[in-house]
Amino acid sequence: QLLRDGATLVTSVDDILEELRYARPNEPELDFGKSEGTVAASSLSEVEQAVMNCFQGGEIASPDTLSESLSKSAAEISSVLMGLELKRMIVKRADGCFEAK
Numbered sequence: 001q002l003l004r005d006g007a008t009l010v011t012s013v014d015d016i017l018e019e020l021r022y023a024r025p026n027e028p029e030l031d032f033g034k035s036e037g038t039v040a041a042s043s044l045s046e047v048e049q050a051v052m053n054c055f056q057g058g059e060i061a062s063p064d065t066l067s068e069s070l071s072k073s074a075a076e077i078s079s080v081l082m083g084l085e086l087k088r089m090i091v092k093r094a095d096g097c098f099e100a101k
Helices: 013-023 046-053 063-070 074-086
Strands: 090-092 098-100
Touching: 046 063, 046 074, 063 074, 074 090, 074 098
Parallel strands: none
Antiparallel strands: 090 098
């Protein structure tokens, strides 16, 4: 009876996903994991550029080390590090240190 009324036969998860895709055709598909682009160095602030310079040559640095070497507060360095992470220019390691991507 349901099939005669227009219901869709579902045999797998793919069938459901396909139906949902047709139900919302105007929504763009987001791809968070495959972004290859990074921010150009010229668009970085002076502090961001100074932090990035600390990572040249494959260096690894902790927030405390960066704070001391750049004479900046821990709060400012933390903010800059988070921004650079979001721009995909650096990555945080398991030990809490950072390195350039």
